[in-house]
Amino acid sequence: MELRQLLPEERIYCGEPMKEHTTFRVGGKAEYFLVPSTVEEIEALIRLCKTYQLPYLVMGNGSNLLVGDKGFDGVILRLGKEFGKIEVDGRTRRIKAQAGALLTKITQEAAEHSLSGLVFATGIPGSLGGAVAMNAGAYGGEISHVVESVQILTVDGEQKVFTKQEMNFGYRHSVVQEQSCIVLSVDFSLEDGDREELFSKMRELSARRKEKQPLEYASAGSTFKRPEGYFAGKLIMESGLSGYRVGGAQVSEKHCGFIVNTGGATAADVVAVMRHVQKTVMEKHGVMLEPEVRFAGRF
Numbered sequence: 313m314e315l316r317q318l319l320p321e322e323r324i325y326c327g328e329p330m331k332e333h334t335t336f337r338v339g340g341k342a343e344y345f346l347v348p349s350t351v352e353e354i355e356a357l358i359r360l361c362k363t364y365q366l367p368y369l370v371m372g373n374g375s376n377l378l379v380g381d382k383g384f385d386g387v388i389l390r391l392g393k394e395f396g397k398i399e400v401d402g403r404t405r406r407i408k409a410q411a412g413a414l415l416t417k418i419t420q421e422a423a424e425h426s427l428s429g430l431v432f433a434t435g436i437p438g439s440l441g442g443a444v445a446m447n448a449g450a451y452g453g454e455i456s457h458v459v460e461s462v463q464i465l466t467v468d469g470e471q472k473v474f475t476k477q478e479m480n481f482g483y484r485h486s487v488v489q490e491q492s493c494i495v496l497s498v499d500f501s502l503e504d505g506d507r508e509e510l511f512s513k514m515r516e517l518s519a520r521r522k523e524k525q526p527l528e529y530a531s532a533g534s535t536f537k538r539p540e541g542y543f544a545g546k547l548i549m550e551s552g553l554s555g556y557r558v559g560g561a562q563v564s565e566k567h568c569g570f571i572v573n574t575g576g577a578t579a580a581d582v583v584a585v586m587r588h589v590q591k592t593v594m595e596k597h598g599v600m601l602e603p604e605v606r607f608a609g610r611f
């Protein structure tokens with residue numbers, strides 16, 4: 313197949329188990345799991361998917377993905393370390409980073425150069441592409457606050473620069489989810505900061521996460537979005553669901569906002585826990601919890 317003319321053999325994986333590539337450690341096989349190393353390869357692969365009408369999904373670090381047990385019939389494009397370049401310009405207080413760079417790495421680099429604005433991202437285990445797609449945020453900050461512009465590959469295969477306004481950022485939302493476009497790189501505009509203070513704040517946030525979040529288990533972070541006026545974890549706890557379990561999936565006893573994989577969970581287990589949580593919280597509090605994790609493939 314043409315695929316082998318577009319990508320070296322060692323970057324093509326057929327029937328790749330997605331549990332190996334998601335922080336949930338859950339998910340069936342991707343028909344094709346491809347690891348492009350250049351933008352030209354991404355463009356060519358998308359064209360190929362369109363020609364053969366193969367569904368495709370671009371992923372970063374797999375830290376917000378729940379892939380179904382029956383796998384993904386199509387192509388998963390993983391943007392990895394070849395898209396990990398980070399360039400810092402301390403003078404103009406700008407950083408340009410590629411979509412595959414880890415958010416935590418960019419945060420470290422910013423602090424090294426005494427640039428402030430990204431400390432909130434300490435401990436978010438995603439890639440930059442995933443962080444922009446999701447408008448990732450924590451502790452009062454979110455990626456949209458520091459993004460100046462985003463280099464995008466549109467669904468028609470055109471490279472464009474989107475301004476922050478064009479990104480249509482909202483709570484855990486961006487234009488990427490509306491238009492299925494691909495984030496290639498991002499320009500950040502940051503503020504001057506004090507290196508020692510930035511690192512001290514980062515250490516504080518890491519410690520806070522370790523204390524409050526079940527980081528000892530596989531998960532995809534907060535399972536549900538924060539409903540307006542409430543906290544999902546608190547609603548779940550007050551609904552008596554702490555520790556509720558189906559198979560290997562469990563509402564974390566440490567932080568009810570997380571569903572964790574205690575070992576051997578299937579996507580079906582996770583979905584069963586999610587459904588029960590949604591139903592119970594609706595009955596007890598009249599609030600419909602909306603998933604934050606992104607579903608992919610067949611369940």
Ligand SMILES: Cc1cc2nc3c(=O)[nH]c(=O)nc-3n(C[C@H](O)[C@H](O)[C@H](O)COP(=O)(O)OP(=O)(O)OC[C@H]3O[C@@H](n4cnc5c(N)ncnc54)[C@H](O)[C@@H]3O)c2cc1C
Pocket residue numbers: 335369370371372373374375376377391411435436437438439440441442443444445446447448449450488493494495496527531532533534606
């Ligand atoms: C322990 C833990 C703690 C977490 N804490 C937080 C938190 O505090 N705040 C928060 O917001 N999230 C948190 N998360 C969730 C997750 O880390 C973020 O949503 C992160 O931004 C996802 O990035 P990713 O690269 O892993 O994306 P993936 O999981 O790979 O993908 C997520 C979505 O982004 C899309 N996507 C990925 N890369 C691209 C790209 N280059 N172009 C277009 N679309 C793309 C995918 O198609 C998918 O729809 C946490 C997760 C874990 C496991």
